[in-house]
Amino acid sequence: DTAVSQTPKYLVTQMGNDKSIKCEQNLGHDTMYWYKQDSKKFLKIMFSYNNKELIINETVPNRFSPKSPDKAHLNLHINSLELGDSAVYFCASSQPQGFSYEQYFGPGTRLTVT
Amino acid sequence: AQTVTQSQPEMSVQEAETVTLSCTYDTSENNYYLFWYKQPPSRQMILVIRQEAYKQQNATENRFSVNFQKAAKSFSLKISDSQLGDTAMYFCAFSLDFGNEKLTFGTGTRLTIIP
Numbered sequence: 001d002t003a004v005s006q007t008p009k010y011l012v013t014q015m016g017n018d019k020s021i022k023c024e025q026n027l028g029h030d031t032m033y034w035y036k037q038d039s040k041k042f043l044k045i046m047f048s049y050n051n052k053e054l055i056i057n058e059t060v061p062n063r064f065s066p067k068s069p070d071k072a073h074l075n076l077h078i079n080s081l082e083l084g085d086s087a088v089y090f091c092a093s094s095q096p097q098g099f100s101y102e103q104y105f106g107p108g109t110r111l112t113v114t
Numbered sequence: 115a116q117t118v119t120q121s122q123p124e125m126s127v128q129e130a131e132t133v134t135l136s137c138t139y140d141t142s143e144n145n146y147y148l149f150w151y152k153q154p155p156s157r158q159m160i161l162v163i164r165q166e167a168y169k170q171q172n173a174t175e176n177r178f179s180v181n182f183q184k185a186a187k188s189f190s191l192k193i194s195d196s197q198l199g200d201t202a203m204y205f206c207a208f209s210l211d212f213g214n215e216k217l218t219f220g221t222g223t224r225l226t227i228i229p
Binding site: 033035040041042043044045048056058088090092102103105107108110 | 215218
């Protein structure tokens with residue numbers, strides 16, 4: 001049973017295109033996140049949603065638009081893709097449960113813009 | 115803003131030996147949470163160990179343990195009896211809130227276990 005799933009796992013596209021990455025979690029968590037891992041492996045938060053409401057937006061270009069149709073899904077749409085958008089994008093979810101707090105990560109989506 | 119620093123970009127150790135990965139952080143808050151995540155070549159992010167700042171006792175998970183020095187803002191990870199499967203990138207991470215806050219990551223340490 002996959003806890004946090006992302007589709008697709010690999011995405012190759014050309015500059016200027018629009019693409020979406022989907023994320024689903026079956027853990028019943030209220031909070032979901034998008035992180036970006038660049039070519040140097042540095043991981044940085046992009047967005048956070050709690051129960052479909054945007055909580056964190058970390059100075060991400062307007063070309064990136066997250067959408068949460070329900071609390072189990074958080075999708076990432078990217079307009080007018082640029083070479084610098086090439087990275088691995090991770091979705092994650094979390095829920096405070098006593099002292100077992102943990103962010104569960106999806107497998108990542110490797111986006112390559114050519 | 116909180117920052118996390120990992121000063122060792124790469125490390126290698128012989129199988130079965132012990133290795134310690136360093137992490138320092140900066141925050142003005144008193145309550146927070148620290149984590150070590152492992153990222154093997156499969157790129158899956160796996161939680162190795164967590165530490166709540168209000169707890170004085172260092173966390174331990176099997177062969178993994180931490181040395182948490184709150185005053186020094188230091189959070190090192192010790193891996194005992196290292197195994198080939200421990201080869202991975204290791205990220206130190208910081209979080210302010212409990213379950214509804216972002217993780218701030220360090221730049222990572224690439225650990226290689228040599229057979």
